[in-house]
Amino acid sequence: MKALLLNVFSGRYILKTMVIKDIKMRYTGSIFGPLWLIATPLYQIILYTFVFSWILKIRFTEGSGTSSFVVYLLAGLIPWLFFSEATARGISTFIDNAHIIKKVKFPIEICVITVVVSSTVTFFIYTFFYLAMLLFMGLLKLNTFPLLIVPFAIQVLLILGLSLGLGSIAVFFRDITQATGMILNLIFFVTPIVYPSTAIPESLRWCFVINPFYSIVETYRDILVRGKVPDALSIIYPSILALVIFIVGYYIFNKTKEAFKDIL
Amino acid sequence: MKHFAVKTEGLIKEYHLYDHPLERLKELFLKTARHRVFSALGPLDIEVRRGETLGIVGENGAGKSTFLKLVAGVIGPSAGTIAVDGKISSILELGTGFNPEFTGKENVYLNGALYGLSADEVNKRMEKIMKFADIGEFFDMPVKTYSSGMYMRLAFSLAVHIDADIILIDEVLAVGDGAYEKKCIDRIWDLKRNGITLLYCSHSLYTVANFCDRVMWLKEGRVQGIGGTKEVISKYEDYLREKERLEQLEKPVVSTSAEKKVAQVQDVRLVADGKPVEISVQHSSDLEVIVDFEILEDTDVYVGFAVDRNDGLCCYADSMQKRGIKPFHGPGHERVSILFKNLPLLCGAYKFVIFLLDETGICLFDRKESTIVKVNTVEKEWGVCYIDHEWER
Numbered sequence: 069m070k071a072l073l074l075n076v077f078s079g080r081y082i083l084k085t086m087v088i089k090d091i092k093m094r095y096t097g098s099i100f101g102p103l104w105l106i107a108t109p110l111y112q113i114i115l116y117t118f119v120f121s122w123i124l125k126i127r128f129t130e131g132s133g134t135s136s137f138v139v140y141l142l143a144g145l146i147p148w149l150f151f152s153e154a155t156a157r158g159i160s161t162f163i164d165n166a167h168i169i170k171k172v173k174f175p176i177e178i179c180v181i182t183v184v185v186s187s188t189v190t191f192f193i194y195t196f197f198y199l200a201m202l203l204f205m206g207l208l209k210l211n212t213f214p215l216l217i218v219p220f221a222i223q224v225l226l227i228l229g230l231s232l233g234l235g236s237i238a239v240f241f242r243d244i245t246q247a248t249g250m251i252l253n254l255i256f257f258v259t260p261i262v263y264p265s266t267a268i269p270e271s272l273r274w275c276f277v278i279n280p281f282y283s284i285v286e287t288y289r290d291i292l293v294r295g296k297v298p299d300a301l302s303i304i305y306p307s308i309l310a311l312v313i314f315i316v317g318y319y320i321f322n323k324t325k326e327a328f329k330d331i332l
Numbered sequence: 333m334k335h336f337a338v339k340t341e342g343l344i345k346e347y348h349l350y351d352h353p354l355e356r357l358k359e360l361f362l363k364t365a366r367h368r369v370f371s372a373l374g375p376l377d378i379e380v381r382r383g384e385t386l387g388i389v390g391e392n393g394a395g396k397s398t399f400l401k402l403v404a405g406v407i408g409p410s411a412g413t414i415a416v417d418g419k420i421s422s423i424l425e426l427g428t429g430f431n432p433e434f435t436g437k438e439n440v441y442l443n444g445a446l447y448g449l450s451a452d453e454v455n456k457r458m459e460k461i462m463k464f465a466d467i468g469e470f471f472d473m474p475v476k477t478y479s480s481g482m483y484m485r486l487a488f489s490l491a492v493h494i495d496a497d498i499i500l501i502d503e504v505l506a507v508g509d510g511a512y513e514k515k516c517i518d519r520i521w522d523l524k525r526n527g528i529t530l531l532y533c534s535h536s537l538y539t540v541a542n543f544c545d546r547v548m549w550l551k552e553g554r555v556q557g558i559g560g561t562k563e564v565i566s567k568y569e570d571y572l573r574e575k576e577r578l579e580q581l582e583k584p585v586v587s588t589s590a591e592k593k594v595a596q597v598q599d600v601r602l603v604a605d606g607k608p609v610e611i612s613v614q615h616s617s618d619l620e621v622i623v624d625f626e627i628l629e630d631t632d633v634y635v636g637f638a639v640d641r642n643d644g645l646c647c648y649a650d651s652m653q654k655r656g657i658k659p660f661h662g663p664g665h666e667r668v669s670i671l672f673k674n675l676p677l678l679c680g681a682y683k684f685v686i687f688l689l690d691e692t693g694i695c696l697f698d699r700k701e702s703t704i705v706k707v708n709t710v711e712k713e714w715g716v717c718y719i720d721h722e723w724e725r
Binding site: 081082084085086089092093096097167168169170171172173174240241242243326329330 | 347353356357404405406407408420422424429430431433434438441442443444445446447448449450451474
C-alpha cells in the first residue's frame with residue numbers, strides 16, 4: 069500500500085496529464101467538445117426519469133423512503149454506472165495503454181488510478197445533477213450528506229482491486245475483458261437498482277446477502293433518499309470484501325507486472 | 333555520480349512461448365513446464381561509461397531492441413542485473429508513446445509527464461521542441477494525420493529536449509529527408525559534446541562508424557564482438573558478406589570448365605614482404621601471388637586473376653593477354669607470380685581468383701581461389717581500395 073502511494077506520488081504529473089488525456093479523449097474531434105461531459109449524464113437522467121415516471125408510471129412507497137421511483141432508481145443507478153464503467157475500463161487499461169507501457173518506464177499502476185479518477189469526475193457530474201434534481205423537488209437531505217464518502221471509498225477500493233488483479237490477468241488471457249462485461253451485467257440485475265428490493269421473492273433473498281452491491285446501493289439510498297445514517301453492520305461485509313479484493317488484486321499485479329510487460 | 337551510465341552483469345532476457353493461451357493457464361495450475369524458451373539476449377556483461385557513445389549492430393532479431401528496452405526499463409531481465417545511472421529518454425522502434433487522437437502539442441505534454449516533467453517544465457521547453465520538430469501547423473493537429481517523417485521528427489525533438497543523461501536511439505535517423513537527418517546528427521553531436529551517454533542502434537554502419545566510440549555486435553543475442561568501432565564494424569561487414577556469398581553459392585552455378593582438362597591450377601600462394609601470408613596482410617605492403625599450374629596439352633595458356641571481396645564484389649581483374657604478355661605453352665609445369673606493390677586494398681576480407689584461359693579469354697580451362705586474406709588498415713578510410721588523390725584548397 070505504501071509502495072502504491074509512493075508510486076502514485078512520484079507519478080503525479082503523469083497521473084494529472086493522463087487524467088486530462090482520458091477525459092479529453094472522450095470528446096476530441098467532436099464539435100461540442102467538453103459539453104458532452106455534461107450532456108451525457110443529463111441525458112441519461114432525463115431519459116430514465118421520462119421512461120419510469122411518465123411512460124411506466126411506477127410508484128411505490130414501501131421501504132423505499134420516497135414515493136418517486138426515479139429518485140430511488142437514480143440513487144442506485146449513478147453509483148452503479150460509476151462502478152461498472154470504471155471496472156470495465158480498469159480491467160482493460162493495461163491493454164489499452166500498451167503503446168505507452170512498451171515505450172516508457174513509469175509506474176504503471178497510474179493507468180488504473182487514471183481510470184478511477186476520470187470515472188470519478190463523471191460520477192461527480194452525475195451526482196451534481198442528481199442533487200440539483202433533489203433540491204428542485206425539495207427532497208435534498210444535507211445532514212447525512214458527508215457520509216457519502218463511506219460507500220464511495222468502498223467502491224474505489226473494489227475498483228482498484230479488481231482492475232489491478234483482473235487487469236493483470238487480462239493481459240495474459242484476453243477472455244477476462246469479454247467476461248467482465250457479462251458478469252457486470254449479471255450483477256446489475258441481481259442488485260435492486262431498476263426494481264425495488266421488495267420485488268425479489270423471499271427464496272432469492274440470499275442473493276442480496278452475498279452481493280456486496282446490495283449493501284452499497286442501499287447505503288447510498290439511506291444517505292441520499294432516506295436521510296438516515298446507514299446501518300454500520302450492513303457495510304462491514306462490503307468493506308471487508310473490498311479490502312480483501314484490493315489486497316489480492318494488488319498482490320497479483322505485483323507478481324505479474326514484469327511478466328505481462330513482455331507480452332503486451 | 334557513478335563512473336558508468338549503464339552496467340549489466342549476466343543479463344539474460346528470455347521469452348516464454350506458448351502454443352496456446354490455455355497452455356499458460358495449465359502451467360500456472362499444474363506447475364508443469366509447457367512453454368518453449370526463446371532466448372532473446374544474453375548473457376551479456378557490458379559497462380557503458382558516462383559520456384560514451386555505444387553503437388549496437390547486428391542482424392534483425394539479434395537482440396538489439398531487446399537490449400535497449402531493458403536499458404529503458406520497459407521490460408525486466410529474466411536473469412542477471414542491469415544498473416542504469418541517470419535519466420533516460422528513448423526513441424524505441426519508431427516512435428514513443430504517442431496517442432494518435434491527440435495533437436502533437438498534447439502528446440508532448442503527455443510524454444513529458446511520462447518522462448517525469450511537470451507541465452511547467454514542459455512549457456519551458458515547448459518552444460524549442462516545436463522549433464526543432466519543424467512540422468509547422470501540424471504541431472496542433474492530431475498525430476494520426478502525421479506522415480511517418482513528421483511522427484519521427486516530433487519523437488526525436490521530444491527525446492533530445494528533456495535533459496536526459498542517457499539517450500537510446502533505435503534506428504530512427506534513417507527516417508526523414510537528408511536535411512533533417514543532418515539536423516538530428518548535429519543535435520546528437522552537440523549532446524555528445526555536453527557529455528551525454530548515447531546508445532545507438534542502427535543498420536546504417538556508416539552512421540554508426542562515424543558516431544560511436546565503441547561498437548557492440550550482437551548475434552543471436554550474444555556479443556559477437558565489442559571494441560573499437562572500425563575493428564568491430566569491419567568484422568561484422570566481413571560476416572555479412574560471407575553470409576551473402578554462401579547464400580549465393582547455394583544457387584546452382586553453370587560449370588564453365590571443359591570436360592577434358594587442358595590445364596590445371598595446382599597451388600595459389602600469397603607472400604607479403606617475403607613471408608607467407610597466414611591470415612592477414614597489412615594495407616600498402618608488397619603482396620605477391622604465386623601460382624603453380626600444369627598444362628597438359630600442346631596449347632597456349634594465358635593466366636588471369638581477379639581480386640574479389642568476400643561478398644563477391646570484384647575489386648579488380650586483369651589477364652596476361654590484355655597486358656600483351658606472351659602465353660605459356662604446354663605441356664609442362666609452369667609458375668607465374670603477380671606482384672601487388674603497395675597493396676591499395678582497404679580493411680576487409682579478400683581472395684585472389686586465378687583463371688587459366690585460352691587466347692580469346694572466353695574458354696576457361698581452370699580456376700582456383702586463394703585462401704581468404706584479411707587486409708588491415710591503420711587509416712580511417714572508407715571503401716574498397718585506396719585511390720590516389722591530392723587535396724588542394
